Amino acid sequence: MNKIIYLDAAASALKPDSVIKAERDFLQKSYANSGRGVCARSVAVDNMVKHAREKVAEFINAESNQVVFTSGATDGLNRIVNILTSQPWYNPSANFAVSDLDHHSARLPWEALLHHGKIRKLIKCDLDKNLDIAIDSIPKTDFFVITAMSNVLGRAQDVKSIIAAARKKNPNVITIVDASQYVVHNKINVQEWDCDFMVFSGHKIGADTGVGVLYIRDTKKYFPDKFGGGMVLSVADMAHAKESRGGWIYQNCSSCWVTADAPEKWEAGTLPLTQIVGLVPAIDYLESNRPNLDLIKYLYDELSKIKRVKLLTLRDSALLSFIVDGMHPLDIGALLGVRNICVRVGNMCASWVHKYLGVPGTVRISVGAWNTMDDVIQTAEIIKQIVK
Numbered sequence: 280m281n282k283i284i285y286l287d288a289a290a291s292a293l294k295p296d297s298v299i300k301a302e303r304d305f306l307q308k309s310y311a312n313s314g315r316g317v318c319a320r321s322v323a324v325d326n327m328v329k330h331a332r333e334k335v336a337e338f339i340n341a342e343s344n345q346v347v348f349t350s351g352a353t354d355g356l357n358r359i360v361n362i363l364t365s366q367p368w369y370n371p372s373a374n375f376a377v378s379d380l381d382h383h384s385a386r387l388p389w390e391a392l393l394h395h396g397k398i399r400k401l402i403k404c405d406l407d408k409n410l411d412i413a414i415d416s417i418p419k420t421d422f423f424v425i426t427a428m429s430n431v432l433g434r435a436q437d438v439k440s441i442i443a444a445a446r447k448k449n450p451n452v453i454t455i456v457d458a459s460q461y462v463v464h465n466k467i468n469v470q471e472w473d474c475d476f477m478v479f480s481g482h483k484i485g486a487d488t489g490v491g492v493l494y495i496r497d498t499k500k501y502f503p504d505k506f507g508g509g510m511v512l513s514v515a516d517m518a519h520a521k522e523s524r525g526g527w528i529y530q531n532c533s534s535c536w537v538t539a540d541a542p543e544k545w546e547a548g549t550l551p552l553t554q555i556v557g558l559v560p561a562i563d564y565l566e567s568n569r570p571n572l573d574l575i576k577y578l579y580d581e582l583s584k585i586k587r588v589k590l591l592t593l594r595d596s597a598l599l600s601f602i603v604d605g606m607h608p609l610d611i612g613a614l615l616g617v618r619n620i621c622v623r624v625g626n627m628c629a630s631w632v633h634k635y636l637g638v639p640g641t642v643r644i645s646v647g648a649w650n651t652m653d654d655v656i657q658t659a660e661i662i663k664q665i666v667k
Contacts, residue, residue: 283619284650284657289460289643290623295560295648301559302556305327314509331558332348339467341494345542353384353480359476362504364392371396371397373398373421374400375389376445379632380432380632382430382457420445424457427461431641434597435465456469464569469494477492485564487551490557493545570647572646574646579599585667587605591638591641622644
């Protein structure tokens with residue numbers, strides 16, 4: 280078998296031709312910086328960024344000024360922590376809630392605060408029998424990190440109900456949703472969710488690496504966390520600054536300056552323009568080419584016939600995770616790899632759910648729109664040969 284069967288979509292999606300073409304055309308024919316020039320080419324790039332932002336806003340049901348471009352979900356999740364903890368009202372005696380479903384990037388920034396004494400307590404949410412966040416036991420907390428879909432278990436969480444339950448306990452809770460896996464399989468509606476922040480990465484949906492989306496509901500509430508070109512309207516004396524129509528006014532001993540309004544105040548420096556170009560066709564492609572989860576069901580049914588295989592996900596999950604009795608996940612991944620089948624092995628940067636399951640690592644199979652039934656039929660047969 281010479282064909283590569285790529286079954287690692289949950290790590291990063293393969294790129295549709297429309298994304299590759301859009302980025303190539305931009306680089307070859309239209310490249311210029313944004314927000315830095317007045318020539319026709321620069322203005323065209325400004326319009327491209329505006330259009331991409333509007334496209335993302337429509338995609339998640341937000342206002343365009345609530346959409347901030349980042350380098351990815353990890354960048355967004357870390358920036359949220361930096362934004363919140365730099366506000367004058369931030370209280371280091373606050374609590375934060377997490378769950379065992381979280382990716383490292385969703386939880387570790389908060390645990391780092393705990394380590395340095397900059398937040399008081401971590402509260403862990405219970406999981407129910409299906410390993411979903413138990414809505415009936417949502418804790419009272421000040422900050423709540425919600426993984427909308429685990430990259431190990433592949434089950435969509437009821438984000439709307441989880442946030443509603445959290446707000447019953449504390450109406451002022453600040454909610455942060457990691458939608459990196461969820462966005463591939465389900466429609467995001469940040470208004471319906473009632474979340475304060477949300478992130479996802481472009482490369483998960485078929486766009487390029489190096490671009491992500493950060494949704495900020497209340498853009499006027501927070502002081503920016505990054506500083507540089509494009510996010511400042513003026514640097515002047517206080518008399519002039521007070522007359523500005525911009526955002527925050529910042530004063531120190533030598534000068535005062537005024538931030539731009541959102542979204543520019545969150546986007547210091549040059550944006551990842553080439554990657555932003557690819558977001559629009561990636562979204563268009565995803566909306567009409569969601570992964571076929573019947574392929575996962577087929578693999579589930581076939582692997583469940585193998586006695587040594589222990590399936591850790593449910594049949595209707597968006598991916599399939601398993602272990603094999605007497606074999607290390609790395610060995611399985613290597614044996615599949617030499618047969619041109621690409622899967623993910625290890626802890627998926629999600630150590631806590633593996634600890635919860637009592638396993639050091641797993642083998643994960645995830646599909647994209649490019650995968651066919653023939654792909655999973657061949658994969659199932661090869662796994663049977665490997666573990667027989």
